[in-house]
Amino acid sequence: MDTLPPSSAPPVTGSGCHGGRETMEAAARAAGKSEAMDRLAKDYPRGPHDQPQSMCPAFGSLRVGLRMRRVATILSGSACCVYGLTFTSHFYGARRTVGYVPFNSETLVTGKLFEDIRDAVHETAKPEDYDAVIVTNLCVPTASGVPLELLPKAINGVRIIGIDVPGFGVPTHAEAKDVLSGAMLRYARLEAEAGPVARPRNLVEGERTIALIGELFPADPMGIGALLAPMGLGLAPQTPAREWRDLYAALDAVAVAAVHPFYTASIREFRAAGRPVVGSGPVGVEGTAAWMDAIAKAADVPAALLDAAKARMLPAIKGAMAGAPIKARITVSGYEGSELLVARLLSEAGAEVPYVGTACPRTEWSDADREWLEARGTHVQFRASLEQDVHAMLDAKPDLALGTTPLVQKAKELGIPALYFTNMVSARPLFGPAGAASMAGIVAAQTGGRERFARMVSFFEGVGTPERAGYGFKSKPEDPPGFRDRQRKLRAAKAKAEEAVGT
Ligand code: SF4
Secondary structure (H helix, E strand, C coil): CCCCCCCCCCCCCCCCCCCCHHHHHHHHHHHHHHHHHHHHHHHCCCCCCCCCCCCCCHHHHHHHHHCCCCEEEEEECCHHHHHHHHHHHHHCCCCCCCEECCCCHHHHHHCHHHHHHHHHHHHHCCCCCCCEEEEEECHHHHHCCCCHHHCCCEECCEEEEEEECCCCCCCCHHHHHHHHHHHHHHHHHHHHHHCCCCCCCCCCCCCCEEEEECCCCCHHHHHHHHHHHHHCCEECCCECCCCHHHHHHHHCCCEEECCCCCCHHHHHHHHHCCCCEECCCCCHHHHHHHHHHHHHHHCCCCHHHHHHHHHHHHHHHHHHHHCCCCCCEEEEEECCCCHHHHHHHHHHCCCEEEEEEECCCCCHHHHHHHHHHHHCCCEEECCCCHHHHHHHHHHHCCCEEEECHHHHHHHHHCCCCEEEHHHHHCCCCCCHHHHHHHHHHHHHHHHCCHHHHHHHHHHCCCCCCHHHCCCCCCCCCCCCCCHHHHHHHHHHHHHHHHHHHHC
């Protein structure tokens, strides 16, 4: 394709995740991205929390691409965004190159940026190195309408996939994982429908498999495999996939388990391939029994096999839960998408769980968990904002708060024992007997520290909190006399002046 005509839309360079969402979205629509924005709005509906309150959402899709073998990743976005994203990806051990096509106002408005991206793709797409090249438009190129859909679909057999992952269209990094997973599944599904495709590694001929959706703790797929084996079922490669040909094997499963329930675009592709989808996950005794029933129904497993599998697996989980009871009041909040399953496991183990908040949206695949929790008096908040999570914690006064970094910080300031959901809870098995036993230990260790927290809070009372934070003070820092009063008057005068302009 030749030089792209200059975009009629003005370049959007001065905004970002701290700019106005409406402004950025309007710019994207004016620049020809209405279809992409409509699809994102449909797949990832907004709620009370409609703006990322955690890391840049594009980190989710970036991580999915970086974890795949023989897949190259190129970002198109503001340098500061790309710096943050590459820093974070290397912090999490990417050990892979992240490609970047820089731009300025001129290359953005003349369409030269698109040409630069196309050149970069041609340069990168070497079949001896890669199966696929992923190009991601971040906020500014999306708002400016950089048309990744006009890139060639393949170069020398290397697949080219362009996605828009703007912070003003994808509310969480969890959902951004789905943006890329869904785009790759779609590509692979169309390839498989068009003719023969590469044989997936480790394919067992004739085996009936279940495909799992969600980034799970490494031991969890094995635990789930142990539940499936007595039903005559194996495990297909997970979504997000680890290499391209895994996508074919996942699409070839007899049924799909949406363990993480927010992968809307991926589920659409599995459904288009004719695969039934099962929600929830095998947590605790009740959750595991219900999940095994649902899987058996979706995969046409004979009743006798199902009964035998349950008779073998459920007593082990029951035993593990009985041996690790939890006696505590716990609030749960996070942005991973597994919050309801964690709350369910805690609740079945004996914990009182008054509140669970997730930054992810409500979908039909979390309905069973929501209903189960609500029937036990838990308030379930989808698209929960940090403010809602904090208020719930203040209201519930838990023995332990599981949550995001700012929530944990707030809890510790108040002397409430707290654990970071992503690092501490997501980094443990959740399913089967291993999951049943894993939570009790950390809950006991943390709630046991409550008295120590209370002593620390009283010892540091009034020190290191907002205005008194810092170092180098010889004594307890105090405000200069009259300072607060003067600031209050200044603010009032400013507000009055703004009001006068408005009338
Ligand atoms: S790409 Fe990410 S970091 Fe950059 S402006 Fe958008 S949401 Fe913010």
